[in-house]
Amino acid sequence: MSEKPSFIRQMKDGILTNNPVFVQFLGMCSILAVTTSVTNAIGMGISFTAVLIFSNLFISLLRHIIPKQVRIAAYILIISGFVTAVELLVRAYFPALDKSLGLFIPLIVVNCIILARAESFASKNAPLPSIIDGLASGIGYTLALIALAFIRELLGTGILFAAADGTGGLRVLGDWYPPATIFIMPAGAFLTLGFLCAAFNKCRTLVKAKKLKSAEAAKEATV
Amino acid sequence: MEEKNKKIADAPAADEKNTVSPEEVDSSVSDEAAAQAEFAFLLEGAEERVSPKKADDDFSLLIKDAAEKAEAAVHGEFAFIMEETPEEEEEPKEQKQEESKSSKKASKKTSKKSAKKPPEETLEKPAEEPAKIPDEKSADPKESAPSAKEDTASESPAAEPAPKKEKSILGICLPLVFICMAVALMLSAVNLLTKDIIAANAAAEKQNAVFAIFPEADGASLYEKTGTEEVYLALRNNELVGCCIGLSENGFGGAISLLVGLDTNGAVSGIEIISMSETPGIGSKAKNDSFLSRYKGSEPFVIGENLDAISGATITSRAITRAVNRALEIPLDFTKMASGMGLSVHTAAETKTAEPVPEEKPAETTAAPVPAETTAAPETTETTAAAAAPAETTTAVPAPASVQPISHTKNTNPVQLVSEETVYTAETEQPAETEIPETDTPEKTTTAESTAAAETANP
Numbered sequence: 001m002s003e004k005p006s007f008i009r010q011m012k013d014g015i016l017t018n019n020p021v022f023v024q025f026l027g028m029c030s031i032l033a034v035t036t037s038v039t040n041a042i043g044m045g046i047s048f049t050a051v052l053i054f055s056n057l058f059i060s061l062l063r064h065i066i067p068k069q070v071r072i073a074a075y076i077l078i079i080s081g082f083v084t085a086v087e088l089l090v091r092a093y094f095p096a097l098d099k100s101l102g103l104f105i106p107l108i109v110v111n112c113i114i115l116a117r118a119e120s121f122a123s124k125n126a127p128l129p130s131i132i133d134g135l136a137s138g139i140g141y142t143l144a145l146i147a148l149a150f151i152r153e154l155l156g157t158g159i160l161f162a163a164a165d166g167t168g169g170l171r172v173l174g175d176w177y178p179p180a181t182i183f184i185m186p187a188g189a190f191l192t193l194g195f196l197c198a199a200f201n202k203c204r205t206l207v208k209a210k211k212l213k214s215a216e217a218a219k220e221a222t223v
Numbered sequence: 224m225e226e227k228n229k230k231i232a233d234a235p236a237a238d239e240k241n242t243v244s245p246e247e248v249d250s251s252v253s254d255e256a257a258a259q260a261e262f263a264f265l266l267e268g269a270e271e272r273v274s275p276k277k278a279d280d281d282f283s284l285l286i287k288d289a290a291e292k293a294e295a296a297v298h299g300e301f302a303f304i305m306e307e308t309p310e311e312e313e314e315p316k317e318q319k320q321e322e323s324k325s326s327k328k329a330s331k332k333t334s335k336k337s338a339k340k341p342p343e344e345t346l347e348k349p350a351e352e353p354a355k356i357p358d359e360k361s362a363d364p365k366e367s368a369p370s371a372k373e374d375t376a377s378e379s380p381a382a383e384p385a386p387k388k389e390k391s392i393l394g395i396c397l398p399l400v401f402i403c404m405a406v407a408l409m410l411s412a413v414n415l416l417t418k419d420i421i422a423a424n425a426a427a428e429k430q431n432a433v434f435a436i437f438p439e440a441d442g443a444s445l446y447e448k449t450g451t452e453e454v455y456l457a458l459r460n461n462e463l464v465g466c467c468i469g470l471s472e473n474g475f476g477g478a479i480s481l482l483v484g485l486d487t488n489g490a491v492s493g494i495e496i497i498s499m500s501e502t503p504g505i506g507s508k509a510k511n512d513s514f515l516s517r518y519k520g521s522e523p524f525v526i527g528e529n530l531d532a533i534s535g536a537t538i539t540s541r542a543i544t545r546a547v548n549r550a551l552e553i554p555l556d557f558t559k560m561a562s563g564m565g566l567s568v569h570t571a572a573e574t575k576t577a578e579p580v581p582e583e584k585p586a587e588t589t590a591a592p593v594p595a596e597t598t599a600a601p602e603t604t605e606t607t608a609a610a611a612a613p614a615e616t617t618t619a620v621p622a623p624a625s626v627q628p629i630s631h632t633k634n635t636n637p638v639q640l641v642s643e644e645t646v647y648t649a650e651t652e653q654p655a656e657t658e659i660p661e662t663d664t665p666e667k668t669t670t671a672e673s674t675a676a677a678e679t680a681n682p
């Protein structure tokens with residue numbers, strides 16, 4: 001990575017090349033539990049991105065002050081402060097979302113993605129790149145969540161975009177479709193995640209191969 | 224004791240061997256011989272370790288030995304923390320005192336610093352002992368610990384690696400303290416901002432649940448809250464229309480929290496499930512109206528007898544049944560509750576069950592307004608009931624209810640204030656039914672009486 005990563009490259013890195021879910025395999029627990037509906041996934045993704053951006057920003061601002069012997073303790077302190085603030089705000093202004101996400105908002109504290117980004121990026125870079133990195137990783141995580149929730153909700157209930165309290169939503173698959181409830185349950189979550197990871201990484205390999213081919217072709221052309 | 228030690232110490236010196244010669248033991252006082260022999264045996268190995276010069280008191284020697292070892296351990300293992308640079312040694316002692324006090328205070332604020340605390344405390348304990356001996360300047364042992372460490376660091380032998388620029392314990396803890404304080408400030412601000420909204424949300428949620436059970440209600444208030452149940456009163460126009468009991472039972476996937484609505488007769492009028500996490504598609508069917516509407520009436524529910532469970536969701540069905548039965552068992556005195564809140568009680572309309580609605584009961588027990596009727600009522604109802612038996616089959620509830628005052632059913636509310644209106648309609652109904660077919664019977668007089676009574680009741 002170059003000294004001052006550009007905005008585009010950082011975004012691409014967080015969303016595609018180094019997607020925290022499909023490539024780095026971090027934060028699996030929350031993904032499996034929260035993706036029972038697309039609205040839940042979006043809600044969780046937004047809360048997560050907010051926490052990630054703010055914690056990255058503040059850890060980057062304090063990176064010269066935090067002594068390295070207690071850095072993990074300091075990171076957890078800052079992250080949990082923001083997670084609690086987000087939890088209180090969600091409980092006050094989006095009570096339905098709070099009910100359906102339940103325990104998984106406080107569990108953002110121990111989400112490995114935030115700690116990994118703090119340790120590997122925010123503690124070594126300036127505030128602005130840290131914010132962008134947080135945004136990129138957060139968007140990558142949210143997109144992974146939405147993809148998983150889309151498949152699980154569609155095949156598991158036949159309804160898409162049901163509200164946080166379980167009502168409403170678009171009936172996409174009609175009555176002819178008996179919902180495959182397994183997709184709503186943990187086993188289905190693992191299955192879907194496995195297939196999605198495989199598909200994502202296959203695409204990545206293909207794109208890489210294509211790029212390599214075109215680079216070689218370009219080389220040969222110049223030679 | 225010292226004499227004995229000296230004796231035994233001297234004995235091997237004289238003997239050149241390490242064992243105590245029996246003559247020396249015999250020469251001592253006879254009743255101490257055995258003790259001395261044992262003691263000598265114990266000291267056999269120790270003699271070799273103790274150097275003869277300092278053999279004044281074995282115990283103090285052992286302590287010194289241990290202290291030296293501890294010092295070496297502390298020195299060796301925690302050297303990277305304990306070592307201080309020459310510049311930091313010159314920090315003013317008063318500042319250190321303040322800092323150590325504030326760090327001690329702040330460290331009690333949060334438990335997140337617990338990771339740092341144990342090493343800090345274990346450091347200070349072994350350091351205390353060597354600190355006590357050389358340092359006599361400051362009374363505070365904790366404060367002297369850093370200065371004692373400085374001494375040991377500076378006194379360290381040349382074999383010790385050159386001191387690197389390492390932070391002191393305070394230098395490490397202070398930033399943590401400040402971060403802690405800042406985070407706490409931020410959280411208290413957010414809490415202040417959202418506290419009221421969250422409380423209002425919770426109250427509104429409960430209120431909505433009460434309104435879902437009693438759609439005609441326009442107010443709900445919490446009456447009582449025990450450890451396991453909560454009693455909410457549903458109000459309409461300052462009248463108590465029913466109460467909701469909030470409780471929770473363990474279902475298949477955790478606790479099911481629900482609200483059981485009871486009307487003023489004590490019969491179940493509706494159930495609202497607040498939260499549950501049962502198997503989706505199977506246990507979650509318990510939320511459907513088609514299941515919850517099966518709970519009607521006030522007799523205890525038994526699956527298989529007067530209730531059908533959800534197929535495939537036995538545990539969920541059982542849990543909800545248990546909860547409803549528990550709610551029915553709670554003794555509720557509606558009048559007391561209402562009068563306690565300054566309300567009147569509204570009679571429930573008859574529920575569509577086999578359970579007879581005891582509307583006629585209070586006819587005897589109502590007080591001042593219609594005393595004449597109360598005396599007349601039982602007679603007329605009894606006689607008319609007896610005479611109009613064949614006609615009763617077509618009529619609905621009021622007739623069988625009139626028999627009720629004789630037999631006391633389990634679920635009777637002792638006192639129920641009823642509006643005049645209901646009594647009036649009940650009274651006129653009976654004579655109206657029986658008057659036509661029985662004009663020829665000798666009960667003419669009684670019916671005349673009842674009509675007279677009814678007329679007097681007419682305002």
